[in-house]
Amino acid sequence: MSLFPGNALFMAPMVDLSHVAYQELVRSFSGCDLFYSEMLNTRIVPVEKPQTSIYLRWTSTSDLIFQIVGNDPEKMRESAEKLDGYDPFGIDVNMGCWLKKVTCHGWGSGLMKDVPRAHAVISAVRKATKRPLSVKIRIGHALDMAAMCDFASMLEASGVDSIVLHARTVEDGMSRKARWEYIGALKDCLKIPVVGNGDIHTPEDAVTMFRQTGCDGVMVGRQALIQPWIFRDIKAALAGEQAPEAPRLVDVILDLHRLLGVHFPAEVALKRFKTALFWLSQNLAFGHHLTKAVCREKTMDDAGACLEGWFEQGIT
Numbered sequence: 474m475s476l477f478p479g480n481a482l483f484m485a486p487m488v489d490l491s492h493v494a495y496q497e498l499v500r501s502f503s504g505c506d507l508f509y510s511e512m513l514n515t516r517i518v519p520v521e522k523p524q525t526s527i528y529l530r531w532t533s534t535s536d537l538i539f540q541i542v543g544n545d546p547e548k549m550r551e552s553a554e555k556l557d558g559y560d561p562f563g564i565d566v567n568m569g570c571w572l573k574k575v576t577c578h579g580w581g582s583g584l585m586k587d588v589p590r591a592h593a594v595i596s597a598v599r600k601a602t603k604r605p606l607s608v609k610i611r612i613g614h615a616l617d618m619a620a621m622c623d624f625a626s627m628l629e630a631s632g633v634d635s636i637v638l639h640a641r642t643v644e645d646g647m648s649r650k651a652r653w654e655y656i657g658a659l660k661d662c663l664k665i666p667v668v669g670n671g672d673i674h675t676p677e678d679a680v681t682m683f684r685q686t687g688c689d690g691v692m693v694g695r696q697a698l699i700q701p702w703i704f705r706d707i708k709a710a711l712a713g714e715q716a717p718e719a720p721r722l723v724d725v726i727l728d729l730h731r732l733l734g735v736h737f738p739a740e741v742a743l744k745r746f747k748t749a750l751f752w753l754s755q756n757l758a759f760g761h762h763l764t765k766a767v768c769r770e771k772t773m774d775d776a777g778a779c780l781e782g783w784f785e786q787g788i789t
């Protein structure tokens with residue numbers, strides 16, 4: 474039995490954004506097969522409770538992959554074991570985050586520099602769960618296909634079930650175009666499934682990534698924040714069908730506003746609404762003005778009213 478559905482589509486892990494409300498919004502359009510949590514700090518996971526933590530919230534776990542970050546094998550194991558208890562689809566280890574505040578601890582892509590520790594982390598996490606275990610990596614610290622394949626082969630030999638490749642180097646950060654040729658190269662050197670990630674902006678991009686690289690799945694990050702309905706459109710493109718009509722943006726944004734209110738305390742909901750609006754407003758020519766106006770509001774109600782007023786004026 475294969476690990477994922479054919480041509481599997483994933484929503485990427487994104488701090489402050491790939492939370493339960495965005496997951497629900499994306500689910501409402503269908504098409505996305507598997508969701509990732511925000512990265513979960515393994516210094517904190519062992520003491521967090523789902524009832525109180527703003528990170529351990531979900532409506533369904535059967536299509537959810539918890540991503541953990543850290544580099545202490547015991548804390549990683551303990552966190553994976555606890556998260557495994559919530560019956561997720563799988564567990565993912567973050568070895569791709571490039572931010573200094575993460576790598577300075579040796580976490581995220583810091584682990585791509587420390588092979589023995591990366592191996593120890595995976596061996597420990599593997600003992601904690603029988604569910605699909607993935608690792609999200611980058612190309613590495615340099616443009617070196619052989620080094621990338623050696624690292625990923627070590628992960629495969631350590632018991633990892635699939636790899637997600639964000640096709641940029643650590644030094645690239647989020648700049649430069651993703652280098653999809655590395656996804657194809659990784660696919661050629663591994664037996665386990667490879668999920669490609671980086672710069673999917675249209676449904677056609679996803680079709681091209683599948684065709685060009687032979688990858689088993691495609692992960693979408695920023696464009697899924699801008700167009701939460703993109704997975705539905707990718708599925709249509711893969712089937713050679715025309716995409717359905719785009720939903721009304723105001724309805725999409727108001728639905729996220731409602732979902733944030735349902736799932737988070739008011740202050741957290743407001744903060745996350747403002748963060749999300751930065752992305753959703755990119756559908757509008759003058760969206761930055763809308764974001765600015767909503768960011769001045771102090772309550773969820775006022776933020777919602779500001780948004781409705783904006784759309785009533787018919788400004789796009």
Ligand SMILES: Cc1cc2nc3c(=O)[nH]c(=O)nc-3n(C[C@H](O)[C@H](O)[C@H](O)COP(=O)(O)O)c2cc1C
Pocket residue numbers: 485486487488490511512540567569570609639670671672673692693694695696
């Ligand atoms: C706001 C933001 C937060 C992110 N947080 C995470 C994270 O928590 N874990 C992770 O592995 N990657 C994280 N990423 C990287 C994305 O998962 C993804 O690899 C990257 O955005 C490239 O995909 P895209 O071109 O489809 O956006 C983040 C990216 C963004 C834009």
